[in-house]
Amino acid sequence: MGGDFGPPSLVAGAVMALREYHHIQKLYLVGDQRQIETELAKHRCNDSRIEIVHATQVVEMSDTAWSAVRRKKHSSVSRAVDLVKHDRADAIVSAGHTGAAVAASIVKLRTLDGIDRPGIAAVLPTQFNVFVLIDAGATIDSRPEHLLQYAIMGSVYSRHVLGYKNPTVGLVSLGEEDVKGTELTKEVFKLLKRSRLNFVGNIEGRHLFEDPVEVVVCDGFVGNVILKTSESIAVAIFKWLKHELTRTKVRMAGAYVARHAFNDIKRKTNYEEYGGSPLLGVNGICIIAHGASTPLAIKNALRVAAESIEHRVNPHIVEEVRRYHETTASLEPALK
Amino acid sequence: MGGDFGPPSLVAGAVMALREYHHIQKLYLVGDQRQIETELAKHRCNDSRIEIVHATQVVEMSDTAWSAVRRKKHSSVSRAVDLVKHDRADAIVSAGHTGAAVAASIVKLRTLDGIDRPGIAAVLPTQFNVFVLIDAGATIDSRPEHLLQYAIMGSVYSRHVLGYKNPTVGLVSLGEEDVKGTELTKEVFKLLKRSRLNFVGNIEGRHLFEDPVEVVVCDGFVGNVILKTSESIAVAIFKWLKHELTRTKVRMAGAYVARHAFNDIKRKTNYEEYGGSPLLGVNGICIIAHGASTPLAIKNALRVAAESIEHRVNPHIVEEVRRYHETTASLEPALK
Numbered sequence: 001m002g003g004d005f006g007p008p009s010l011v012a013g014a015v016m017a018l019r020e021y022h023h024i025q026k027l028y029l030v031g032d033q034r035q036i037e038t039e040l041a042k043h044r045c046n047d048s049r050i051e052i053v054h055a056t057q058v059v060e061m062s063d064t065a066w067s068a069v070r071r072k073k074h075s076s077v078s079r080a081v082d083l084v085k086h087d088r089a090d091a092i093v094s095a096g097h098t099g100a101a102v103a104a105s106i107v108k109l110r111t112l113d114g115i116d117r118p119g120i121a122a123v124l125p126t127q128f129n130v131f132v133l134i135d136a137g138a139t140i141d142s143r144p145e146h147l148l149q150y151a152i153m154g155s156v157y158s159r160h161v162l163g164y165k166n167p168t169v170g171l172v173s174l175g176e177e178d179v180k181g182t183e184l185t186k187e188v189f190k191l192l193k194r195s196r197l198n199f200v201g202n203i204e205g206r207h208l209f210e211d212p213v214e215v216v217v218c219d220g221f222v223g224n225v226i227l228k229t230s231e232s233i234a235v236a237i238f239k240w241l242k243h244e245l246t247r248t249k250v251r252m253a254g255a256y257v258a259r260h261a262f263n264d265i266k267r268k269t270n271y272e273e274y275g276g277s278p279l280l281g282v283n284g285i286c287i288i289a290h291g292a293s294t295p296l297a298i299k300n301a302l303r304v305a306a307e308s309i310e311h312r313v314n315p316h317i318v319e320e321v322r323r324y325h326e327t328t329a330s331l332e333p334a335l336k
Numbered sequence: 337m338g339g340d341f342g343p344p345s346l347v348a349g350a351v352m353a354l355r356e357y358h359h360i361q362k363l364y365l366v367g368d369q370r371q372i373e374t375e376l377a378k379h380r381c382n383d384s385r386i387e388i389v390h391a392t393q394v395v396e397m398s399d400t401a402w403s404a405v406r407r408k409k410h411s412s413v414s415r416a417v418d419l420v421k422h423d424r425a426d427a428i429v430s431a432g433h434t435g436a437a438v439a440a441s442i443v444k445l446r447t448l449d450g451i452d453r454p455g456i457a458a459v460l461p462t463q464f465n466v467f468v469l470i471d472a473g474a475t476i477d478s479r480p481e482h483l484l485q486y487a488i489m490g491s492v493y494s495r496h497v498l499g500y501k502n503p504t505v506g507l508v509s510l511g512e513e514d515v516k517g518t519e520l521t522k523e524v525f526k527l528l529k530r531s532r533l534n535f536v537g538n539i540e541g542r543h544l545f546e547d548p549v550e551v552v553v554c555d556g557f558v559g560n561v562i563l564k565t566s567e568s569i570a571v572a573i574f575k576w577l578k579h580e581l582t583r584t585k586v587r588m589a590g591a592y593v594a595r596h597a598f599n600d601i602k603r604k605t606n607y608e609e610y611g612g613s614p615l616l617g618v619n620g621i622c623i624i625a626h627g628a629s630t631p632l633a634i635k636n637a638l639r640v641a642a643e644s645i646e647h648r649v650n651p652h653i654v655e656e657v658r659r660y661h662e663t664t665a666s667l668e669p670a671l672k
Contacts (some may be wrong), residue, residue: 205564228541236545244597261580283384
């Protein structure tokens with residue numbers, strides 16, 4: 001029931017995914033049964049893999065995350081997480097209230113062994129590749145050990161899903177020098193330096209897309225700001241470009257001739273292509289789709305969910321955290 | 337002596353500014369005398385408005401801000417701030433270690449009455465206008481009252497320098513709803529709500545460039561991340577675009593025909609055009625130029641310095657803060 005465009009967009013995306021991904025065995029659509037049926041009828045879809053799970057409540061954007069979970073037990077997001085909890089589904093995809101999806105996952109699925117707080121791992125584009133930004137907004141008011149755990153989880157995801165062999169890890173700060181940063185980032189710097197991760201040090205926002213590392217670590221507030229700002233400036237630049245390119249007939253002609261170049265770049269910077277970001281650190285798979293999700297974005301979020309199931313990221317995370325505690329942390333009892 | 341390109345770029349920018357801005361009466365170049373003279377000779381510049389102030393020390397990027405001020409009393413930034421302190425100059429421009437320029441300004445010039453911490457006011461472009469982002473990186477680990485003071489200072493700057501009548505103020509947070517944010521932003525939200533500023537509520541990164549408010553308030557860490565990320569993604573998009581536009585001869589031809597459109601946009605997103613950002617809240621004028629300042633950026637930073645002198649922003653800030661304390665704060669003694 002979530003997302004800026006509600007059931008029409010979500011159902012349309014689900015139908016697209018079922019038509020394209022034949023390895024999806026079962027797809028639960030959780031929400032108002034009548035609305036879902038209406039939308040499915042529009043697409044003339046009677047795929048037998050669909051099962052509708054009726055939910056009577058909706059989490060509003062003005063609800064706080066924890067009250068949503070405690071008070072709205074029959075919301076679509078709560079019921080969806082229940083399906084994973086009871087092993088009826090392998091993953092959930094939500095385009096609604098991020099905080100509610102995170103809180104419901106924590107309460108019902110619990111965090112993985114050794115993980116205190118989950119983090120959203122957003123995949124962002126660089127010129128020839130992609131990098132992982134973690135935490136992109138799951139947890140606010142983080143402690144140093146949470147950021148260390150994000151670095152471990154981001155590295156595991158980067159290795160097992162994106163295929164980087166020994167992913168470089170950078171910490172978002174005000175400057176590259178070790179001495180720069182907030183109380184929080186200075187503590188995290190020390191933890192990362194002592195870990196066995198491929199930590200390259202502090203990175204500044206200006207290097208994010210130009211000279212990128214493979215895993216970018218920051219707290220959820222900062223990560224969310226990076227994600228949303230990047231998106232906002234990309235949209236703005238294309239809008240300005242369109243405005244400038246349509247100001248004279250000569251420019252319009254030139255732009256028409258070169259149109260494929262614009263389309264290629266637009267695809268690269270378009271969040272719809274990435275679909276959704278996994279919430280790492282919970283004992284289950286939860287994909288956070290963009291709030292303004294179009295059908296294409298939802299289809300791709302379902303693809304990300306399928307990939308996460310396939311790559312079995314969670315056991316690898318538990319193993320990595322265990323190894324960290326056995327090696328680095330055991331040498332420094334104070335860090336535990 | 338600061339900036340990624342050092343004296344050559346700084347002196348070249350200063351020479352450009354003197355040739356263009358005839359209302360500059362005096363320009364001190366502070367740093368290694370021999371290096372400065374060599375650079376001036378390259379430009380065949382013997383403008384009588386130039387006075388060289390020799391400085392024997394250089395603040396390194398690896399110095400911490402406070403140790404730089406305490407231990408390197410003969411650094412170029414320290415000597416430059418001294419010139420303002422002793423009324424020999426009206427403003428300083430620095431492209432070096434931001435923390436050192438901020439710390440030297442706080443120690444030598446002191447903060448304005450009613451201001452606890454200074455904030456950098458960066459001016460950023462939207463499609464048809466600009467907005468102020470404050471704090472863009474002067475202060476880290478901020479308290480709620482610091483952000484309230486940024487909002488007041490940003491509003492004053494927006495009104496008196498940029499010409500907005502009743503500037504709208506937004507607080508950077510994770511969502512637009514009042515309940516969303518960190519411990520810090522929730523406190524700031526309450527303070528801004530009770531103030532007489534034109535506060536419109538929380539804003540998300542995604543609205544920064546698309547549906548912008550006129551003053552964007554956040555702590556220095558987040559502001560710096562927004563500034564650097566915006567710059568990074570703009571540079572990256574133009575690089576990707578260039579790559580795509582030169583992949584085939586047809587695309588190259590189209591791009592050539594429409595080239596003026598690209599130049600217009602590039603100018604809009606180019607930090608060199610903005611030159612430098614004022615450090616608001618200190619008792620004097622200090623302009624923080626971009627670290628990677630080209631001569632053009634330095635010339636424009638000197639223009640921003642001249643504008644700041646002309647608009648007499650500081651007395652207006654003191655007046656606004658006084659008015660805040662007389663009205664809002666006096667009703668709520670607990671907020672002081």
